[in-house]
Amino acid sequence: MSSSIAPFLIFFAGAVLVALTRGWPRTVVLLAVPIVGALNLWALDAAEPVTVGLLDYTLTIIRADRLSMLFGYVFHLAAFLGFIFALHLKDTTESVSSMLYAGSALGAVFAGDMITLFIFWELMVVTSVFLILARRTERARAAAMRYILIQVLSGVILLAGVLIRAHETGSIAFDYIGWEWGVTSLSSSLILLAFGIKVAFPLLHTWLTDAYPEATPTGTVFLSAFTTKVAVYGLARAFPGTEMLVYVGATMTMFPIFYAVIENDLRRVLSYSLINQLGFMVTGIGIGTELAVNGAVSHVFVHIVYKALLFMSMGAVLFRTGKINGSDLGGLYKSMPLTTVFCIIGAASISAFPLFSGFVAKSMVLTAALGEGYNGVWLALLFASAGVFHHSGIKIPFFAFFAHDSGIRCKEAPTNMLIAMFLAAFVCVFLGVYPWPLYDILPFPVDYDPYTAAHVLTQSQLLFFSGLAFCALKLTGLYPPELPGINIDVDWFYRWWLPRGVKRLVQVFAPVDHKVRGVFIRVINKATGGTFQYTGPKGILARPFPTGTMAFWAITLLVVYLVLYLVFGVAV
Numbered sequence: 001m002s003s004s005i006a007p008f009l010i011f012f013a014g015a016v017l018v019a020l021t022r023g024w025p026r027t028v029v030l031l032a033v034p035i036v037g038a039l040n041l042w043a044l045d046a047a048e049p050v051t052v053g054l055l056d057y058t059l060t061i062i063r064a065d066r067l068s069m070l071f072g073y074v075f076h077l078a079a080f081l082g083f084i085f086a087l088h089l090k091d092t093t094e095s096v097s098s099m100l101y102a103g104s105a106l107g108a109v110f111a112g113d114m115i116t117l118f119i120f121w122e123l124m125v126v127t128s129v130f131l132i133l134a135r136r137t138e139r140a141r142a143a144a145m146r147y148i149l150i151q152v153l154s155g156v157i158l159l160a161g162v163l164i165r166a167h168e169t170g171s172i173a174f175d176y177i178g179w180e181w182g183v184t185s186l187s188s189s190l191i192l193l194a195f196g197i198k199v200a201f202p203l204l205h206t207w208l209t210d211a212y213p214e215a216t217p218t219g220t221v222f223l224s225a226f227t228t229k230v231a232v233y234g235l236a237r238a239f240p241g242t243e244m245l246v247y248v249g250a251t252m253t254m255f256p257i258f259y260a261v262i263e264n265d266l267r268r269v270l271s272y273s274l275i276n277q278l279g280f281m282v283t284g285i286g287i288g289t290e291l292a293v294n295g296a297v298s299h300v301f302v303h304i305v306y307k308a309l310l311f312m313s314m315g316a317v318l319f320r321t322g323k324i325n326g327s328d329l330g331g332l333y334k335s336m337p338l339t340t341v342f343c344i345i346g347a348a349s350i351s352a353f354p355l356f357s358g359f360v361a362k363s364m365v366l367t368a369a370l371g372e373g374y375n376g377v378w379l380a381l382l383f384a385s386a387g388v389f390h391h392s393g394i395k396i397p398f399f400a401f402f403a404h405d406s407g408i409r410c411k412e413a414p415t416n417m418l419i420a421m422f423l424a425a426f427v428c429v430f431l432g433v434y435p436w437p438l439y440d441i442l443p444f445p446v447d448y449d450p451y452t453a454a455h456v457l458t459q460s461q462l463l464f465f466s467g468l469a470f471c472a473l474k475l476t477g478l479y480p481p482e483l484p485g486i487n488i489d490v491d492w493f494y495r496w497w498l499p500r501g502v503k504r505l506v507q508v509f510a511p512v513d514h515k516v517r518g519v520f521i522r523v524i525n526k527a528t529g530g531t532f533q534y535t536g537p538k539g540i541l542a543r544p545f546p547t548g549t550m551a552f553w554a555i556t557l558l559v560v561y562l563v564l565y566l567v568f569g570v571a572v
Contacts, residue, residue, distance in 0.1 A: 060113045067236060072110065078304050078305070081420050082098065124151075144214070200275050205252075243286060257390070265325055281303075295368055296365060335412065351392065
């Protein structure tokens with residue numbers, strides 16, 4: 001039994017202290033918690049698993065190996081940077097939610113069994129949604145509701161897969177599961193689907209581009225670091241070498257490029273870019289070799305830092321100007337020169353410029369794809385690399401800080417924001433120049449040199465021609481203009497078709513609903529001698545949100561279920 005403290009407990013205790021303190025004591029707590037947590041990780045490095053009994057199962061609440069430790073390190077770093085960036089906040093709800101959210105993510109990556117994983121999986125949803133609601137706008141509330149519905153659905157699917165797997169195998173251990181076409185159990189498919197929703201598989205990704213841009217300037221920094229990366233961890237733990245992931249990941253790297261190029265909201269551009277970057281990680285896990293998995297998880301590490309830096313820079317812009325659309329910004333380098341420099345460093349990192357952190361991780365996945373014979377996938381990843389430079393490496397800093405002069409003159413970002421951005425930028429440059437501290441904590445031994453002539457020349461040529469293409473499109477007027485509006489992709493289904501479909505169903509079943517209610521009232525009156533009357537609107541057409549009808553039918557179905565169970569002895 002280890003004497004170390006479970007990483008999530010330190011953050012949960014910190015959340016209590018944050019709720020009870022104000023002013024400089026709260027600042028001390030926010031900065032001390034990730035530092036104390038990081039020191040605790042050193043004791044966990046060679047710790048024995050920590051288990052507790054629950055009913056007939058043994059839950060492993062701490063399982064520390066090289067994979068979970070890497071995620072533990074970067075989650076503490078992300079929390080530390082995020083808390084510094086948010087030190088100016090007076091909103092207790094947002095501060096407490098951020099602390100609980102980070103702790104829940106740590107609980108998930110150190111979970112050694114599927115039940116413990118599920119518990120923290122759901123805690124992440126409950127705690128993170130307040131980072132969206134904290135913006136207190138109608139669009140934020142709507143996005144938060146869609147976010148929590150989809151995330152809870154992911155949890156329900158995960159729980160179903162875990163229960164079926166426990167029934168099939170008698171084990172709830174969170175280890176390798178695997179998946180193959182035509183030979184995989186239902187439980188494996190459900191668990192993979194649950195991970196896929198959270199990692200933003202194609203067609204399942206719209207919750208991310210919908211919710212992240214509506215969060216608070218500080219909340220988006222935390223959101224970008226934890227939810228999707230826990231899902232990447234789950235894939236790396238349970239599904240390495242699953243070939244289907246190679247092609248899913250390659251698709252993820254490509255399709256967001258086209259939406260990001262036409263998007264006006266710069267935080268939404270970064271959200272599409274986030275999916276693009278997740279695609280590289282998913283592809284590496286799908287290839288499954290030691291080099292590929294090392295590349296995927298090292299990409300997780302550097303991505304969390306440089307994506308946080310980019311979201312910080314855009315958050316600082318939003319905080320100071322109240323605007324985030326490219327069409328409303330421009331010329332901010334005059335007012336926010338330091339933020340401009342930090343944003344450019346983040347842009348160089350995500351674009352995988354040599355001597356920046358993205359280069360030393362992304363090139364591992366590309367090399368692994370080519371080495372394993374995935375030539376078409378390698379070309380797709382190469383195209384995606386050019387695309388990410390196009391929309392995140394150039395578009396974000398260009399339209400926010402340069403382009404036309406919007407005439408906006410504001411203060412530089414607050415000191416705490418600048419410190420957080422400086423630290424993130426330092427990590428981006430340090431790991432780009434000297435990547436071996438990162439390589440030393442990867443799951444497998446590393447025999448890889450990113451700075452070969454072939455790697456540097458290939459990437460430099462790619463960046464040069466991508467930049468040349470941007471300039472040519474911009475100078476010829478062919479580049480899509482920054483126009484106000486919201487671009488939606490597959491979420492047209494639930495934004496347009498689903499509400500209209502529900503309305504049509506309501507119109508069809510309203511008379512039936514009215515008659516069934518009348519029959520139930522008459523039966524109750526006859527059985528009890530009562531004189532109840534149904535005086536409500538005819539059916540549910542008159543109600544914009546038929547919550548009463550939903551509750552009525554839910555109770556009816558529950559009664560039918562209980563009757564069938566008691567009479568026939570079966571659960572349906």
